[in-house]
Amino acid sequence: MNAASNAAGKNDEILDNIGALVAEERALRARSSEKLGLGADEQARLRSVEIQLDQCWDLLRQRRAKSEFGEDPDEAAVRPPGEVEGYQG
Template sequence: MDDKSLLEHIHELVDEEKRLRAAHRGVAGEDRQRLDAVERELDQLWDLLRQRRAREEFGENPDEATERSVNEVEGYLQ
């Protein structure tokens, strides 16, 4: 997946996240589960995009960047 495709998918998920949050003040049930899944996928995609950009910046092949697991991405210290 190239940077453009990643960004397009990120924007689609951000739109879905906004719709889910706007539809209900307190997101619950299936919507809550979907929102959680969207948030985790967004974290993974942003991480992958950052990896690709870093590789490119340092003269490496961005296509060698790999998607990290949810547990790894969610475990990063801020």
């Protein structure tokens, strides 16, 4: 496997993870609207899923940018929630 296909494979793994997190987020939001909100555990899980989604998207953007500019996408790293969440505003 060459570096480009390896990088694409890792990007696909990140996208698969994003897909699973989006499905879980939708399920939690659907449960929230079917009854009077979510329990504390479900609310905490929803927040965790939202943060993980932000981190995954950020990591994917980092990897794509590094690839675009001839850098090693494997040097991209998951950033802390506070840093990733800080982009929203």
